[in-house]
Amino acid sequence: MAPAGLSLGATVLGLLAWASLAAGDRVYIHPFHLLVYSKSSCEQLEKTGAETPADPTFAPVPIQAKSSPVDEEALREALVQATEGLEAEDRLRAAKVGMLLNFMGFHMYKTLSATWSVAGGAVFSPVALFGTLTSFYLGASDPTARRLQAFLGVPGEDQGCTSRLDGHKVLSALQTIQGLLVTQGGAGSQARLLLSTVVGLFTAPGLRLKQRFVQDLAPFAVTLPRSLDLSSDPDLAAEKINRFMQAVTGWKMGTPLRGVSPDSTLLLNTYVHFQGKVKGFSLLPGLQEFRVDNTTSVSVPMLSGTGTFHYWSDDQNNLSVIRVPLSAHASLLLIQPHTFDLHKVEALTFQHNFLTWTKNLSPR
Template structure:
């Protein structure tokens, strides 16, 4: 495994990105050249986990160049304090999100990407995959859910960590850089990650995923919202909040009393998010510490429909295990998809397009342990999948999905034996000049797979292969050019979500 990680206006700062994407050509050669240049170096971390393996890679498009270094040195000599602001109270009137407009803006932004932007997206895609695969396994170990379901967004996780990197100074910045996958041994300026470039590359990944979507269409949506909830007296650095806009196409900074009644504060935050987004969520925020001064929340919403896949009139049987079944809404349709059958590892895989850039991989076990299949899949280079897939006419039946997953990144870091990375000792002066007490760092994922509103295309002659996902399975959503995996999930009960 190639692994290099861990890094883990004022009231105007309610930002919605204004820009999205043209046709993209898959550039496998760039990806392979990047991998071939990887040099493995074993580092012993004194501040991080001992004996972790860190691999050095020339992510030159994501680091500072010499001219940027000179500008940074000039800024350091200035004595003026950076402009700060106090977030408006949480009860301030707020306009609701328009997700279709936000999607259209990302599509338009994608049309401005040049070759360097696309190569940078490949670099950040490699990093977020490596961090995401590892954290999926960590989250799987940590979860105690009886049904064993799991949903993680490597994109959302990586973006949250990169956001904290943007707001940190050394030694926290160096530790976060290592966590994110880039060696911090070399202390020169040009070896340091440029947080703004990383977050801009994440914006490119989002726009590439949506590249082929029509204006005003809701068949494929990807919305990222960041909420910064602070104590009333906390002032945030304006440049930090503005710097988050490439990662999140909606940013809200709000203040409220977190100390007197934390449970009431949690209810107010849930009500605010619900009013702004309109999303129906099952999980509720709990356990805010009374000494918290900043709560950082990331919400990633995905909605996708596979062309030609419709909702069956009657619920179908889904086997939770060999003895227990339930009735669930099912989607079904016939199409030409990429298909492969791995006999030695006992699973089959179907690659299905949402559009020319966005795909979902469906992995169906065949009398095999799902966890072992996940470990095998998440240890493989993405490009190796292509060699085992071929076009096949398939009649596909799978559950209609409405999944939700929420976890506290602080707890996940603690489980990973890195409790101090974003803890009380973290140096986050680029977020606020006062000492922060970061309470929770919440990542919420809302994932919807639904029926298509488009008519099914006329099918070619021939008997299709019947594939029915009527028992626990694994899926992943990825973008073709960057090869970034945006979502990973194990589905064990379509009715309960995660």
């Protein structure tokens, strides 16, 4: 994944953006109807499948081939354009996908956090996770596709086409969510945000990919298919992948890839880069002490900021909640424990409705 602090920002911002989407339109419809194939789409798929030949394939170029750098400004502009002219159904679909990936993200984070040391941890992007799994779904066939659909939270009521998840709708909804995050709210906007997603698709030499599969990922991320020897020296393969991704993105990889399974023939890595500047905030010099609990502390970079923010003190759970606006659709929700019991507060975040928390906030 991308640098740690960047992914964290994208994760927190995503949670709040989904909440604002859900509160917008009051049109009620069976939620899964928005994510599966319609009857007309199924008829078109059946007709197309009977008339067209097999999808064309291609062999990815070697990883050492010359590559153009990723243009983050162009990616940001594409996200902004994706939010123009959104209809009510588009927003409802984005809200539904946001709820699903929010739920999956919390549970995945909770499961993974049980394996971390007390002073350790990691940051986690539910959007990247959900988009990656949807990418797998687009390239899968039954029974794997059915299992992935269920894991993504969309039940298949029967084996019919109209019960199948439309992965293109999901990736389009993810593009909408990310676009709303980076869209500025005019002159009063607090900050200018960048949010870039890049997929590295690495194959063993000679393996061919379907062109349509790679093209279908476009709404979610820039996809860079490359080939290299993954089996002879897994550590060297990982090193080559890290160098390639850093060269084409310019990003410093906070958690570089380490080792590749010698049995691998296909490797899909999703990289996320989030960058934002908030008015009134500045980076404190050096590293600052952050208390994990009564006996453990870690040294981390910290920001200092002044201004009027929305605040609420939850005396029952011994914590405070502060919302820092970043743009028209994005906010940073800061949860501060009143005691040194960070793990208890972290557990509470898996149980609370963020809309309830935000309704209790008042300017301070």
